[in-house]
Amino acid sequence: MRHIISILLENEPGALARVVGLFAQRSYNIETLTVAPTEDPTLSRMTITTVGSERVIEQITKQLNKLIEVVKLVDLSEGAHVERELMLIKVKATGAQRAEIKRTADIFRGQIVDVTATVYTIQLTGESSKLDAFIQAIGPNCVLETVRTGVSGIARGEKTLTL
């Protein structure tokens, strides 16, 4: 099953390498990974999406917790949460297709952020499945390039992952 693990990490050189190294060393999957400093500059927030059995996910969280630089972590998929991913996608936009792509982008609440005579660059935000659905909707054949940030997530309601 897919899990979203959110980690509060010391913002120190080498901390990221330890997390990534752990996944490689113990043969765990990383599907997406995002990391950036938080409002407290001594801390980074990292979100990892991974796939594995319950036993593997339990080991992943335990092993992550053992890393000295990991301050706290939570498996967001265990509760209600919001997840978002941003995609920039460059598509062929010529002839009749041009209007159709614009309409589809509107339906998905995408924004066209760059335009040439033959190309649209569209920015799209949402759950990963929505981004996948957009690519399906416009047809993979007209896609020239995609870039995705990976998943960021946060728990719903009062719950916070802070010090």
Next chain:
Amino acid sequence: MELLSGGEMLIRSLHEEGVEYVYGYPGGSLLHVYDALYRQDSVKHVLVRHEQAAAHMADGYARATGKAGVVMVTSGPGATNTITGIATAFTDSIPMVVISGQVMSYLVGDDAFQETDMMGISRPVVKHSFSVKNPQDIPEIVRKAFYIAQSGRPGPVVIDIPKDMTIPSERFEYSYPKKVKIRSYNPPQKGHSGQIRKAVELLLAAKRPIIYAGGGVILGKASEQLRQLARLLNYPVTNTLMGLGSYPATDRQHLGMLGMHGTYEANMVMHHSDLVLCVGARFDDRVTNNTSKFCPDAKIVHIDIDPSSIAKTVSVDVPIVGPVDSVLDEMLEMIAEIGDKPDQQALESWWSQIEEWRKRHGMRYEKRDDGLLKPQEAIEGLYEATKGDAFITSDVGQHQMFAAQYYKFDKPNRWINSGGLGTMGFGLPAAMGIKMNFPDDMVVCVTGEGSIQMNIQELSTCLQYGIAVKIFCLNNGYLGMVRQWQDMNYEGRHSSSYMDSLPDWIKLVEAYGHVGINVKDKSELKGALDDCFGKYKDRLVFVNVAVDPEEHVYPMQVPTGSMRDMWLSKTERT
């Protein structure tokens, strides 16, 4: 406030941690530090002949004392040579602090002379590592390194120091932090009382119990509590390879080692038990055999300070995360408070079953009548000669298993071996590290003619520092354990397991300034050992013992089977 250079701060900080010896090898990037070492006399340096041995010396010291051993090496090859030693310590959770030099910080990344990414190369085999960015940080980093290495589940910590952090002319105010706090590191101080209560209830209700105790009992200094609990309940105890000595081996309730080369009775008891109390062990594959067939009728209680060891390979009914000593203390209190006793009738029939299993194999082996020693006999001879009171280190292979099976360890911290990583070449330097710190004790390295050659150069270090360890080499002319597997699984095709062109051991050790004794058959063993611990008490003695090359280690679990599936001899299977 005192002004010190980075190098001086490092040495002073080690002194503040109570370090007497550091084991190492100098080189370019650490020369400022070595100069600081030279200009003081509280911290002594031991010059090894290969950096791997420095790590094993520190490791041996740590295993015998529970305190972190300290290694000091230069950048590049100096640092990489310690990796096997660091990994050995990591796998067995041994506290160690490794100080590695690094090229000037402004050269890092330029492929400078003797530059390697020590932080990167050591990452998978350390508990934590630090790279020094400012000389002023050195005291705090050292304090943190010792704290991390020695607390919680112990392990090795690397401190990588670029040369320009230690420049003698650059001096800073020095003060050593009394306490250190790491907000993201809080090892558990006690177990969860609710869980402990559940465990006690299961324990008291058990009809066929077994206590399975590992190296965590030794690391957690809980041997006394383990003994009290086992005695109070009259439950049988088995030890892992790493746990030997945590419960007295000569005690009636001790069933010996369990697992791949465990005793028949220990493995049978495990398989048929209805309750396994695991204390500080980790259900390693060399213990469980096939996990899907492991202890089919047992409820499992697992006490460990590291939550990631729990339910890693085997599902557990009652997990307890905490230091083994305090958890066992709390269990003892609760049992006293509850006042119940286990079912005595059930326990009696359990013990009579155990005694039957004990009789079945009893670790017997066939002696030869042509005078050639069996390796088991040699270990028994060593046990008698040392009255069971020596520090025994070992290398890796058949001799290691024979030592574990036939030397009865009654005290913790006396059996020193590379159980997890299985590092050949560990035994001699580990013994050296122990002997330097316990000069009046007998320290014996049980080894084979294969393993000993992996760090034989340390005979030179032994002469320089007068380290009178004894090397007890079971020489069968083969890489015995490899040969055994080839005999059993490859129809006796001995691919590269025969050691040709062995040195003349006596001449070799004499060339290094030590004493060598050949034991060609049984009749020579006692005399050799008497000389070893008598006439040559203060010398390093290499006892080269010719043993039966055909011998196998038994019992041996059958691969993919359950705990009870064992070969008991070359021809007998359960």
